[in-house]
Amino acid sequence: MQIDIQGWIKNKKDFFFRDKKKLCRIFQHLNQNKAKEFSFLKNINFKNYTINIKEISKIFSNKKKIFLIGTGGSSLGAKALLDVEYNKRITFIENIDPNYIKDKINDIPANNLGFIIISKSGETIEVLSILSILENYFSKLKFSKNSIVITENRNSTLFRFAKSRNIQIFNHDPNIGGRYSCFSITGLIPCEISGLNSKKIKKLAINSFDDYLNAEKEHNKENILSIIEFVKNKKISGHVFLCYLESFKSLMLWYRQLWAESIGKKGKGIHLMPALGSVDQHSQLQLWLEGRKDLIFTVVVSKKRENDYKILDNSSIIPDYLKKNTAGEVLNKMCDATVLELNKLNIPVRVIYLDDDSLKSAVRLMATLMMEVAILCRSLDINPFDQPAVENVKITTKKMLSKNV
Numbered sequence: 001m002q003i004d005i006q007g008w009i010k011n012k013k014d015f016f017f018r019d020k021k022k023l024c025r026i027f028q029h030l031n032q033n034k035a036k037e038f039s040f041l042k043n044i045n046f047k048n049y050t051i052n053i054k055e056i057s058k059i060f061s062n063k064k065k066i067f068l069i070g071t072g073g074s075s076l077g078a079k080a081l082l083d084v085e086y087n088k089r090i091t092f093i094e095n096i097d098p099n100y101i102k103d104k105i106n107d108i109p110a111n112n113l114g115f116i117i118i119s120k121s122g123e124t125i126e127v128l129s130i131l132s133i134l135e136n137y138f139s140k141l142k143f144s145k146n147s148i149v150i151t152e153n154r155n156s157t158l159f160r161f162a163k164s165r166n167i168q169i170f171n172h173d174p175n176i177g178g179r180y181s182c183f184s185i186t187g188l189i190p191c192e193i194s195g196l197n198s199k200k201i202k203k204l205a206i207n208s209f210d211d212y213l214n215a216e217k218e219h220n221k222e223n224i225l226s227i228i229e230f231v232k233n234k235k236i237s238g239h240v241f242l243c244y245l246e247s248f249k250s251l252m253l254w255y256r257q258l259w260a261e262s263i264g265k266k267g268k269g270i271h272l273m274p275a276l277g278s279v280d281q282h283s284q285l286q287l288w289l290e291g292r293k294d295l296i297f298t299v300v301v302s303k304k305r306e307n308d309y310k311i312l313d314n315s316s317i318i319p320d321y322l323k324k325n326t327a328g329e330v331l332n333k334m335c336d337a338t339v340l341e342l343n344k345l346n347i348p349v350r351v352i353y354l355d356d357d358s359l360k361s362a363v364r365l366m367a368t369l370m371m372e373v374a375i376l377c378r379s380l381d382i383n384p385f386d387q388p389a390v391e392n393v394k395i396t397t398k399k400m401l402s403k404n405v
Contacts (some may be wrong), residue, residue, distance in 0.1 A: 001352065001353065001354055001365065001368070002352075003219065003223060003350060003351075003353075003368075004350060004351045004353065005219060005222060005223050005226060005350045006350075007297075007339070007342070007343055007348060007351070008223075008226040008348050008349070008350045009222060009226055019225055019228050020221070020225060022379060023221055023228075023375070023379050024221070026375055026378050030213055030375070034209075038180075038374055039173065039175035039385075040176050040183065040184070040370065041209050043202070043206055044184070044185075044188075046199060049185075049188075050199075052185075052189075053189075053198070055168065056148060056168075056192070057192075059114060059145070059146065059147075059148060059168075060114045063113060063114035064113070065108060065112070065113050066089060066090045066091065066113070066114040067092075067093055067104075067105075067113065067114070067115050067116070068090050068091070068092050068115075068116040068118065068190055069093050069115060069118065069127055069130050069131055070092075070116075070117070070119065070127060071094045071095070071124060071126045071127065072179070073120070073177060073178020073179040073180070073181055073186070073257065074119055074120065074124070074127070074150075074178055074186060075094050075118065076179070076250065076253055076254040076257055077179075077181060077182025077254055077366075078090075078187045078190035078191060079092055079250045079254070080182065080248075080250040080251040080253070080254040080362070080366065081182065081191055081196070081201065081359065081362065081366075082190065082194055082196070082250075083247055083248075083249065083250040083251070084247050084251065084359050084362040085196065085247075085359055087196065089193065089194035089195060090194055091104060093105075093130055093134075095126065096125075096126045096129050096130060101133060105134065105137055105138075110137075110138040110139070110140045110141045111141070113138060113141060114193075115134070115143065115147040115148075116147070116148055116190060116193070117149045117151075117162075117167075118149075118150040118151070118172075118186055119150075119156075120151065120174075120177070120178050120181070120186075121151075121152065121156060122151040122152060122156025123156050123157055124158075125394065125397060125398070125401075128157055128158065131158075131161070143167055144165050144166040144167055147165075147167045147168075148168050148170060148189070149167050149168070149169045149170070150169075150170045150171075150185060150189065151169065152172050153169075153171045170189065172184075172185070172186060177385045177387075179254075179257050180258075180370060180374070180385065182366060183205040183363075183366075183367070187201075188202055196359070201359070204360060204364065204367075205366075205367045208363065208364045208367035208368065209367050209370075209371060212371040212372075213371070220371075220372075223350070224375055224376050224379060226348075227372075227376055228379055228380065230270065230296050231263070231376075236270055236295070236296060237270055237294045238270055238272075238273050238294065238296075239259070239270050239271065239272050239273065239295070239297075239298065240273045240296070241255060241256070241272060241275065241300070242277055242280070242298065242300070242338070243274070243275070243276060243299075243301075244276075244278065244299070244300065244302070244332070244335045245300065245301075245302055245357050246276065247357065248362065249274075249276060251362060251365070252275075252276070253274060255274070255369055256273075258369060258373055261387045261390065262373050262374065262377050262382070262384040262385075263373065263380070263382065263384075264389075265382050265386075265389075266381075266382060268380055268382060270296075273295075277301075277338070278331060278335075281334065281338060285338065288347070289341055289342070289347075293345070293347060295347065296348040296349070297342060297347065297349040297350070298349075298352065299335060299338070299339055299349060299350070299352065300365070301332055301352070301353060301354065302328075302332075302353075302354045302355075302357040303353055303356065304328075304357070305326075305327075305328035305356070306356060306357055306358065308326040308327055308329075310324075310325075311323065311324075311325050311326065311327065311330070352365065
């Protein structure tokens, strides 16, 4: 993976000395106290994890359909990893919209089903509501033999529910927030159940974290320093994350949560706007190029495509400029053209070149983005791991619902 930030720094004379000095201290401190500072950098006990995976496999190996009940950080990370592989082994139920739930469960027979129920706090309103609906809908099914729960080891509603029905509980690390949990059991167990090698995913993530902190990689610091200046710049209102990989659509949504919930505090932060190339060139590109110049861009593109199709001129209709190209080559040229036009207008754009469109590249990208956001928050004196405004809305919602009791 290569990150080209020339389009971000070309118009800058120099970074603020104070920010640069502070960032160097953060990198140095992280290299000395990685897991203590950022809990998501912790490795796992692979011996115990292997034992757990064997137990889980007994539950889910023969299931015709598996539901994952979770929302936000409890679902987005696993979904991002699985969608890169177009792996549909698990059906995610993330929203409490009744029509959406009906679409997911309608006409599904109540046999041979499996359930993965995830809530860090054990009190997530959507998860508890959906769980109640499904338990009633599939009333003939014994949840104890067909489910697992991932939650914190504390006396929460979900914890008590699992205990009362003898459902196996796997402890969610209380120090790892949902949006940073994709390489913990929250993301790894769904991947393993779906046939992916979760141990390899975890090891690759750990190696990617270590690689990011490598002191020789000065461009990682320049990258963050650029974002610091953009976030501080009152004229910049948004960050477009333009990805030229259809299979990374869920990854974009995961990144949106990572960015927004981590950075959006103390009156700081800019909006993260996921966009899909080339589809959004036909809906948003006009505004990007000729609208207000208040956006920065991160463009993600793959150098190689695992599957590709030649554009053949069987009908003598295909224009000459398309002949002998592949679909992947055309898509990448559309990306190059967009980046070129953005550069012409001095719109800040960086390009992340992935080696290929594999799961390995996705893991490396996600690990890089996690490190980047967490370190950025530390540089801005923001706690990257809390979300006080979200918690306030949860409290307000519970108060409003209590009035109906």
